[in-house]
Amino acid sequence: MKSYAINASGLALNAEFLTSPNYDARPPPGGPSAICLIVIHNISLPPGQYGGNGIVELFSNQLNPNEHPYYEEIYTQKVSSHFLIRRHGELLQFVSCLDRAWHAGMSNWKGRERCNDFSVGIELEGSDFDAFESAQYQTLKLLIASLKQCYPIQAIVGHSNIAPERKTDPGPYFDWGKIESKP
Numbered sequence: 583m584k585s586y587a588i589n590a591s592g593l594a595l596n597a598e599f600l601t602s603p604n605y606d607a608r609p610p611p612g613g614p615s616a617i618c619l620i621v622i623h624n625i626s627l628p629p630g631q632y633g634g635n636g637i638v639e640l641f642s643n644q645l646n647p648n649e650h651p652y653y654e655e656i657y658t659q660k661v662s663s664h665f666l667i668r669r670h671g672e673l674l675q676f677v678s679c680l681d682r683a684w685h686a687g688m689s690n691w692k693g694r695e696r697c698n699d700f701s702v703g704i705e706l707e708g709s710d711f712d713a714f715e716s717a718q719y720q721t722l723k724l725l726i727a728s729l730k731q732c733y734p735i736q737a738i739v740g741h742s743n744i745a746p747e748r749k750t751d752p753g754p755y756f757d758w759g760k761i762e763s764k765p
Contacts, residue, residue: 584673586725588732592678594725597665602641602676604662604684609699617679617733619701620726621686623663623741624708624751628652632669632707641666641676660684663703665725671717673725679733689744691737697744702729710753719760726761 586594593599608617627636628650636653639645640661647657663685666674677683685703686696694700704725708714729735738761741749 584721584724586673586721586728588679588728592680594665594673594675594728597673597675599675600638600642602662602683603643604641604660605677605681606684608680608682617700617702618736619691619697620729620735620738621697621701621703621741621744622722622738622752622756623685623703623705624710624714624753624756625663625666625705626707626709630709630711637666637705637707638674663705665703666705666707667718667721667725668707669715669718671715671721673721679729686741686744688748691739691744702733706752706756708752708755710750710755713755714752714757719757723761 584596586596588594625637626632627634627640629652636645640656645653645657647654662676662683664675664677664679664683679702682698683703684698686698686701689697691697704722706714706718726738741751
């Protein structure tokens with residue numbers, strides 16, 4: 583079984599690291615800015631299609647607007663996530679956990695705004711319309727355990743929990759029971 587232990591640089595061992603330019607520094611460490619939240623998302627590019635390079639290209643600002651009509655709408659967005667778990671369980675990392683990835687947008691958790699300041703974002707390759715794969719849950723559970731060993735994680739939530747008026751992910755097919763934590 584793979585280990586995804588998080589090193590002192592905020593990188594997960596055994597994850598493929600692909601640098602995203604879409605991040606910045608977290609507020610000074612400690613106090614209210616300590617990493618205490620995990621946010622779970624879903625993403626597929628083009629929508630409903632799996633296995634392509636669209637997600638990586640979006641997070642690295644390389645998405646070609648001519649490759650798919652949907653890309654014309656989103657190619658200028660500057661977004662990222664700390665992690666992406668592919669359908670077969672492969673773990674990719676785009677931003678160090680020590681930095682602020684741009685995954686949550688306008689958000690609020692228990693009265694705290696700007697969830698990017700104090701959270702780690704994990705994207706699952708998927709959608710609101712398909713079940714996630716067992717391999718994704720296995721990787722997710724290992725990654726969550728590693729994150730909990732490094733950071734004082736207080737909650738694991740969906741994007742829909744912190745931005746309910748604009749987001750639905752990880753969606754109705756995400757099985758919270760498989761990660762033994764509910765929002």
